[in-house]
Amino acid sequence: MLFYHHGYASGACVCVCICCVFKSCCRLCLQNSELFTLTYGALVTQLCKDYENDEEVNKQLDKMGYNIGVRLIEDFLARSSVGRCQDFRETADVIAKVAFKMYLGVTPSVTNWSPAGDEFSLILESNPLVDFVELPDNHNALIYSNLLCGVLRGALEMVQMAVDVRFAQDTLRGDNVTELRMKFIKRIEENLPAGDE
Amino acid sequence: MADEVLFDFLHMEMVSHVYKEHKSSKGESESKERAVCVSILEGMGFRVGQGLIERMTKDSPSFKDELDMMKFICKDFWTQVFRKQIDNLRTNHQGTYVLQDNKFALLTQLSNGKQYLEEAPKVYLAYSCGLVRGALSNLGLESVVTAEVSLMPSCKFQVVIQKL
Numbered sequence: 001m002l003f004y005h006h007g008y009a010s011g012a013c014v015c016v017c018i019c020c021v022f023k024s025c026c027r028l029c030l031q032n033s034e035l036f037t038l039t040y041g042a043l044v045t046q047l048c049k050d051y052e053n054d055e056e057v058n059k060q061l062d063k064m065g066y067n068i069g070v071r072l073i074e075d076f077l078a079r080s081s082v083g084r085c086q087d088f089r090e091t092a093d094v095i096a097k098v099a100f101k102m103y104l105g106v107t108p109s110v111t112n113w114s115p116a117g118d119e120f121s122l123i124l125e126s127n128p129l130v131d132f133v134e135l136p137d138n139h140n141a142l143i144y145s146n147l148l149c150g151v152l153r154g155a156l157e158m159v160q161m162a163v164d165v166r167f168a169q170d171t172l173r174g175d176n177v178t179e180l181r182m183k184f185i186k187r188i189e190e191n192l193p194a195g196d197e
Numbered sequence: 198m199a200d201e202v203l204f205d206f207l208h209m210e211m212v213s214h215v216y217k218e219h220k221s222s223k224g225e226s227e228s229k230e231r232a233v234c235v236s237i238l239e240g241m242g243f244r245v246g247q248g249l250i251e252r253m254t255k256d257s258p259s260f261k262d263e264l265d266m267m268k269f270i271c272k273d274f275w276t277q278v279f280r281k282q283i284d285n286l287r288t289n290h291q292g293t294y295v296l297q298d299n300k301f302a303l304l305t306q307l308s309n310g311k312q313y314l315e316e317a318p319k320v321y322l323a324y325s326c327g328l329v330r331g332a333l334s335n336l337g338l339e340s341v342v343t344a345e346v347s348l349m350p351s352c353k354f355q356v357v358i359q360k361l
Contacts, residue, residue: 035278036204038248039324042241043211050218064214068206075202103203132248147207 033105037131044144054141061143065150066157073155076102084159088184089113091161092120095152095182104128108180124178127171135172144172152182160188201280201302208303212238212321235323242327243334250332253277263358266336267294274332279303279325292358296329297351304350322352329354 043064047057080098085091092110101107106128112121129145143149149165156163162185169179212234219233253273260266271283275298285297303325322344330342339359346352 033200034249034252035245036200036207038245039204039207039211039241042245043207046215046237046241060214064210067213068210072202072206075199079199102199104200 033128034131037129040129040147041133044142048139048142054139054143058141058143058146061146062150062153065147065152066154067150068147069151069154069156070158072103072151073158076155088117088120091156092122092182096122099155112181114183119181119183121168122180122182124180127178130172130178133172140173143167143170145170145178148180152180157188160190162186162188205303205306208324209306211241211324216320231319234320238320238323239327239330242324242329243331244327246328246331246333247335248331249278249328250274250335254336260336263292263338264288266333266338267296267356269336270329270332271296274329278328292360294356294358296354296356298354299351301325301350301352304346304352322346322354326354329356333358 044057044061047060048054051057051060076099079102080094082094082098085094096108096110100122106124106126108122108124110120111123113119127145129148133144135142135144145167149167152165153163164183164185166181167179168181169175169177171178215234215237219230219237254269260269267286267288271286275281275283275296279298279302281298281300281302283296284299285295287295287297303321326342326344330340333340333342333356339361341357341359343355344352345355
């Protein structure tokens with residue numbers, strides 16, 4: 001077992017659910033995110049076996065995240081019924097307060113805006129993906145949660161935004177917080193179907 | 198929290214990735230490729246199943262017998278992992294169990310009917326079989342778990358407890 005230590009994660013899932021009146025229901029609710037977290041860990045472990053170096057694993061995680069993101073956006077729009085965002089600031093708020101909360105049960109804070117307003121940071125006090133995870137020594141270049149970058153990139157591309165997402169800080173690598181840095185590259189023009197010109 | 202959607206998407210992507218990665222260029226038979234995919238996904242599921250059951254049962258009293266454990270799998274485990282209980286459990290009381298789920302969570306997105314019937318069981322359910330086998334393993338039961346689909350989204354998991 002490459003990554004796991006058996007302990008009880010603190011703050012594994014912050015879930016305020018109105019159905020949790022009974023203790024047994026609460027136990028289930030609290031533990032639902034573990035399936036995803038543990039599955040993700042198994043995936044990263046498998047990728048580390050499949051590929052020789054961390055860079056390649058990072059790339060694969062990003063690619064897989066992208067494939068998930070382009071589908072997840074539809075689910076998100078259906079569930080949340082948020083309208084079109086007016087600007088990048090609104091996009092940032094929706095990502096942090098609605099999307100992250102909905103899928104990962106955490107609300108990162110939005111900070112460190114660039115003067116041009118085209119770049120910001122999402123700060124996560126705790127990253128649900130890394131519950132139960134420790135990086136072994138020989139994986140210094142591994143960006144464990146890189147799937148997230150791909151998901152955000154793919155999802156936003158489907159709403160006509162080209163962005164660059166990367167991890168600026170990572171608790172797994174010893175930083176105090178996990179920080180995602182998101183930069184707006186450009187607006188993607190909607191592609192007209194061939195023959196419509 | 199909609200994290201079950203996240204799991205569904207992750208699972209889909211995982212299966213797709215493993216399948217693409219192990220598509221042999223040497224012209225090996227498709228069934229051999231599939232066997233490799235199945236074994237990888239099943240192995241991943243096995244370890245996750247072990248972890249999940251450990252956390253689920255840490256506060257529970259120990260089980261009376263094998264049937265008690267299988268019922269736990271059908272109710273509590275299935276509810277946490279696949280969001281509903283098993284619809285039907287059959288056993289020959291000699292170590293073989295058939296768990297029937299009429300609306301298996303991971304198949305509902307695929308199709309309602311006969312489409313994908315070829316690919317579905319082996320590769321797509323491999324991870325889930327591993328989850329069950331891993332869970333049972335941590336409960337002290339070694340088993341062989343296979344899945345069979347005759348009509349989506351209903352499927353049957355066959356568990357054969359290995360007597361040591």
